[in-house]
Amino acid sequence: MARRTSRRPEDAPDLLSVDREGLRPLAERMRPRELDDMVGQRRLLAPGTALRRAVEAGKVHSMILWGPPGCGKTTLALLLARYADADFRAISAVLSGLPEVRQVLAEAAHRFAEGRRTVLFVDEVHRFNKAQQDAFLPHIERGTILFVGATTENPSFELNSALLSRCRVHVMEAVSAADIAVALRRALEDEERGLGGQGVQVDDAALLHIAGAADGDVRRALTLLEIAAELAADEGGVITEATLAQVLADRTRRFDKGGEQFYDQISALHKSVRSSNPDAAVYWLARMLDGGCDPSYLARRLTRMAVEDVGLADPRALQMALEAWDTYDRLGSPEGELAFAQLAIYLASTAKSNAAYSAYNAARADVAEFGTQDVPLHLRNAPTKLMKQLGYGQGYQYDHDAAGGIALDQTGFPDAMGERVYYQPVERGLEIKLKEKLDRLRTARANARGEGEQGG
Structure with missing residues (x-):
C-alpha cells in the first residue's frame, strides 16, 4: 500500500484570501449603506421627517423599533450607528443572558469614558424578562449607550414601563411588494454585492411575483431571488415560471399564533361579522386558517359571535355554530373548514342584536352593586311544614291560573x-x-302595580 503523505500547512490554501463577501447571503450583502437605499418606511424616513433629520445630524436617541420581520429594523440600527459615528454592538434576547448583557454594557461604558458612543442593538428585546430589561436603564439614562430594541410584538404588552419611558417607539410597516421589487431589481443590477454580471434574466412580472410571495419581508424576497438564480443557472440564467414554481411552492404568510398579528386578525374577523360584511369575514377566516390558527379556537370565537352579536335576533345562529364545530371535529381539514366558512358568512349576513349580551352585563352590574339580596318569600319553595309556617311561598300566584297566563x-x-x-x-x-310582546307585557305589569315602568 502506498504511503499517504501528509499535507504541510504551507501547502494549504490561504483561507484569508478567500472571498468572504461571496459566502454571505445575498440579503446580507445587499443591506443598505445609506438611508436612501432603504425601501419602504417612507412615513418614518422620507426626506424632512423628524427621524430622518435626527439620523442625518447624528443626534439619535434611544428607541424601540416595532415591526414585522424583514422590514428593516436591523438595517436602520446599523445606519444609526454609521451616521452617529458610533460603535455598533448587537445582541439577541434569544441567545444572550444577563452575564453577556453586563459584559457588553461594561465595554460600552469603557468606550464612553474614552469619548466614544455605542449603539447597542437588542434583537427580539421582548424576550428579555423584567430584570434583564432593567439592566439597560441606568446606561440609557447616563448616555453610555444609544439603545435600539427591535421587536415584532406590541411594546405596550411586552416591555416594562420603565424601559418604554426612556425610549421612543417607532412603528415600522411591512414593505409593499412594489418597494420590494425595487430592492430585487437593485440586487440584480449590482455587480459588486449583488447578482450583476452573472447573466440572471427575469422579467418584471416574475420579479413582482417574488416580491409578493415575500409577504412584506425584504430579506425573505432577496433569499428567494438568490435561490431562483441558483436554479436558473442550469437554464441559461433565465428565471422561468417553472423556476418560480419550485422556489415558491411552500411559502407561508406572516402569522404569529400568540402575538400581535394573531389578535389583530381575530379582531378583524369578529368586527367584520358584527358589521355584516360576509366577504371580509370569510377573508379573515381564510387568513387565520392559512396561518395555522387552531381550528378549535376559531370554533369558540365564532360561537361567541353567534351569542354576542347575533343573539336572539336569529337564535338559529348558535345552533349553526355548534353544528359547524361538530362538523369540523368529524371531517377535519380541509373539508371541515368549509363549515367554518359557511358559518362566518351566515353570521355576517343575518340580523344582529347584542341585547341579550347587554342584558346579562347589566344584571351582573346589579349583582355587584346590591350584593346578596334575599329571595322574596313568595318566590321561595316550601317543601316542609316549617318552611310554610315561616311564610315560604306565601302569596305566590301560579301564572298558569292567572288571566292571560301571567300574574x-x-x-x-x-x-x-x-x-x-x-x-x-x-x-x-x-x-x-319579542319586542312587541315585551313592550305590551311590561306596560301591563306597570299598570297592574299602579306605577310607571322602572329602568335598570
Whole structure:
C-alpha cells in the first residue's frame, strides 16, 4: 500500500484570501449603506421627517423599533450607528443572558469614558424578562449607550414601563411588494454585492411575483431571488415560471399564533361579522386558517359571535355554530373548514342584536352593586311544614291560573331593588316580535302595580 503523505500547512490554501463577501447571503450583502437605499418606511424616513433629520445630524436617541420581520429594523440600527459615528454592538434576547448583557454594557461604558458612543442593538428585546430589561436603564439614562430594541410584538404588552419611558417607539410597516421589487431589481443590477454580471434574466412580472410571495419581508424576497438564480443557472440564467414554481411552492404568510398579528386578525374577523360584511369575514377566516390558527379556537370565537352579536335576533345562529364545530371535529381539514366558512358568512349576513349580551352585563352590574339580596318569600319553595309556617311561598300566584297566563302584579326581584329592565330587544330579526310582546307585557305589569315602568 502506498504511503499517504501528509499535507504541510504551507501547502494549504490561504483561507484569508478567500472571498468572504461571496459566502454571505445575498440579503446580507445587499443591506443598505445609506438611508436612501432603504425601501419602504417612507412615513418614518422620507426626506424632512423628524427621524430622518435626527439620523442625518447624528443626534439619535434611544428607541424601540416595532415591526414585522424583514422590514428593516436591523438595517436602520446599523445606519444609526454609521451616521452617529458610533460603535455598533448587537445582541439577541434569544441567545444572550444577563452575564453577556453586563459584559457588553461594561465595554460600552469603557468606550464612553474614552469619548466614544455605542449603539447597542437588542434583537427580539421582548424576550428579555423584567430584570434583564432593567439592566439597560441606568446606561440609557447616563448616555453610555444609544439603545435600539427591535421587536415584532406590541411594546405596550411586552416591555416594562420603565424601559418604554426612556425610549421612543417607532412603528415600522411591512414593505409593499412594489418597494420590494425595487430592492430585487437593485440586487440584480449590482455587480459588486449583488447578482450583476452573472447573466440572471427575469422579467418584471416574475420579479413582482417574488416580491409578493415575500409577504412584506425584504430579506425573505432577496433569499428567494438568490435561490431562483441558483436554479436558473442550469437554464441559461433565465428565471422561468417553472423556476418560480419550485422556489415558491411552500411559502407561508406572516402569522404569529400568540402575538400581535394573531389578535389583530381575530379582531378583524369578529368586527367584520358584527358589521355584516360576509366577504371580509370569510377573508379573515381564510387568513387565520392559512396561518395555522387552531381550528378549535376559531370554533369558540365564532360561537361567541353567534351569542354576542347575533343573539336572539336569529337564535338559529348558535345552533349553526355548534353544528359547524361538530362538523369540523368529524371531517377535519380541509373539508371541515368549509363549515367554518359557511358559518362566518351566515353570521355576517343575518340580523344582529347584542341585547341579550347587554342584558346579562347589566344584571351582573346589579349583582355587584346590591350584593346578596334575599329571595322574596313568595318566590321561595316550601317543601316542609316549617318552611310554610315561616311564610315560604306565601302569596305566590301560579301564572298558569292567572288571566292571560301571567300574574302581572307579581314581582320577580328582591324587594330592595324593585322591578328592573335589562333586556331591550332591537327591531331586527326575531327580536321584532319579542319586542312587541315585551313592550305590551311590561306596560301591563306597570299598570297592574299602579306605577310607571322602572329602568335598570
